[in-house]
Amino acid sequence: MPEEAGMQEMVTLKTIAETLNTSNDLSLMLDTVVGKLLELTGLTAGWLFLIDERGEYACVSDYNLPPALIRNDKEPMRTGTCWCINRFRDGRLQHAVNIINCKRLEDAVEFKWGDTQDITHHATVPLRSGERMLGLLNVAAPGKEVFSDSELALLQAVAYQIGSAMERMRLYRAEQRRAELYARLGDFGTALSLAINECTESNALPDTVVRLLGKHFDWPFAALVQQTNSTFHIHAMYAHGEVWTDTPDPLSLEGTRLMDRIVDHYRAAILSADELAEIFGQFRLEFQWGEFASGVGVPLPYHAPEEPGVLIVGTESRSLDLIRADKEVLEALAEHIIASRESLKLADHRRELARLEERNRLARDLHDSVNQILFSLSLTAKGAESMLSGSEPVHPAAEVMRDIRALSQEALKEMRALIMQLRPSGLEAGLVSALQEYGAKQGLQVIADRKGMRSIPRFIEEGLWRIGQEALNNIRKHAGVSSACIQLEFSEREAKLTISDRGKGGAKRRMPSSESSLGLSIMRERAQSLGGKLNIWSSSRKGTTVTAVIPLPYESE
Template sequence: MLSNEHSNIVLLKEIAELLNEETEMIPMLQGALRKFLTGTKFETGWIFFIDTKEKHQLLAYENLPTALEYGSCHQLQKGGCWCVSKYRNGELKKATNIIECQRIESAIDSKVDDYGGITHHATVALQSGQERFGLLNVATPYTVGFIDDELALLESVAFQMGSAIKRILLTKQEQEMALVQERNRLARDLHDSVNQLLFSVTLTARGGSELAEQPQVKATFREIQHLTQEALTEMRALIWQLRPKGLESGLIEGLKGYAEMLGLSLTTNVSGVIILPSRTEETLFRIAQEGLNNVRKHAGVQEAELFITVTPSDVLLVLKDEGGGFQMDSNVRLPSIGIQSMQDRARAARGSVDWVSEMEKGTEILIRLPY
């Protein structure tokens, strides 16, 4: 008995060290799960993250039988199950033996591959204090239930994981706050220095144009004034991108303000109630900013339409103009109009950007993000 307790303490220490060393969520959970399974009688496991809208996501798994791993873990990712239902209802107060698992039963019934003797599993909530993040599930072949000592060990590991998850989330939150502060500082510096200098050059060029007597000199000053005014508009747009002025009043008002700053008239159409996570809202704002920049620079028009449709799981934003359009060619990259930047931002948020355009028939950009 003492030997078993000692081995458990050593295992918990090793897992704690691994959790403290890792700074990325998925590698941390994957490594901790692997070490836990290696040091115990449990043989397979998987971790669900469950968000505030009660949607679950398979974040890590280890040594799954082929029936559960089949089709990118299709059986684990679809449908409902008792463990998630109990989690949502607040019934998982400690590590528990799940009598039936709908996901495992579906995998067995599908007969697509070997289920490896896995018919039941134990489950425990991952949490830190009162804040919950998801579930840790573990199983052993031909085992219906686990004894109290095994469940107590599972609970201890889940507590360690929950604390580590909280640490990483707080660290990322601090990093994001630091990034916002740096953006704000840079925006202030650009506004107070470069922006003011460009404005001064514009006034000087205007004065030079009015005072010059020779037509060639007058034309040169006017060209300087025009170019400086363009640079000033670009600088203001850059400052807006660094510090989204107006976004605090909502996505629609922020984009209307940005379009107005660019000299564009933006008509908006909204379907559904816009209550989006701040990160999703900012991603949409950044992508739509790039789209509005494209309208000003390339479309040859001063009007655009914005459509936003919100569903329970996705938000669709469409930006449309009736401008000159461009010829679509899948073999040619279009970095000059920011398509790559928009795709990268959407991909980072697990979304997509598509566009439809024809010469002299305008452009339509479609942005879809989950939330």
């Protein structure tokens, strides 16, 4: 008899091993192996719980459960707790346990859920692979309250086989997920590069990124969050095929805390479904945050550390292995987004350089043609005026020549100012000195002050130069004064240029269609193109103050 029992155990283990190697589908494999185990051991019912690192469990396989445990879509197996799971969580369940009376079956009897088919007890065997604990295998039979040592040893051996097969499948699924995500990342990178080439504004990047994430990946939710002025705002968000951009409301205090945690972590971080709801729940969107099992957030380390970005995706997966694969790919994806952002900046700089070159060419052409003609016209008019004025009586055309000479000189002055605006000179000595020189040529006494020292990019310096020029032109034309004040102030984050006068004021009352209002609009557009803002304060008694605040890129040591 012992020899026959030994042979039966060998047959059982061999059959289970063959069954475990027939599929890479975990659910199918577990259903098949549980059924085969019960068939070979003469038991009638079995079920298998997987328990994750957080202690959450799921009944992933069952065979021939009694009616009392399958009511309401197997609700007794999905909810509540029991002694075997509690012991597993506490670390007290390390080996096959001879008998544990089943609390779920006791509740079924107590609350009259249905027929238990005379099953009251079950054997519990922990599933493990090495030191990694995976879950529980429970088997039972009607009226059976005792399992022999040989039966427990066989169940333990089978549990080791199942655990090893589950570990193999876990690694296979994680690698399969990783390979799939990297393939999608390649397609995403190609599509993003093409989209960047067509973008004309860096503000379009968040919308483009989330749309491509929704197209190329299977994450049901994605959002780009950016910190500005110490608060986090959603720049773009994707969910179930819809995109939201530039949500004006800042994140809640708890959402900000979670964003800071991700930024300080420097690497991708896993977020629970509750944390996702905490971050985005204040925004009324047409879906429920309970749809997502978890999420992943990855920091976007832009060059300005005081204004970091965060990419967040929501996932329906509960497997930590699959989520870790998502984390790895998200970190690579963040690098793609940062590189694309830098590409957009370089493209903007190239366009700005092209505009500068075109302005320089136009300035040269104006200087060599129209400017020389106006100068010749002024000299000719002066000569004609002298000839006509020298006769007695004075020729009537002399006064006309005088007017022509005055108009030509004024036009020449305006042309030189225009050439100066098109092709700035004197910036080599610094922005403040260049504006002082320009103001002097316009007949203005410019009092300048400077606070702070740091280098700034050429395109920002030229943008401030243009704004300062226009402000000084407005003072010359409209303020009715001969002096102006300029203050240039630098901080770690921004440059602030202030031009003020004690003139007539009234800048804000000018009609939108007027020439002066066009100048104000141009100044505001220049400031906005640099990512900054322009403020104008004007009073009929105290004059006008124009302030341009431009953010500066992070200056590395």
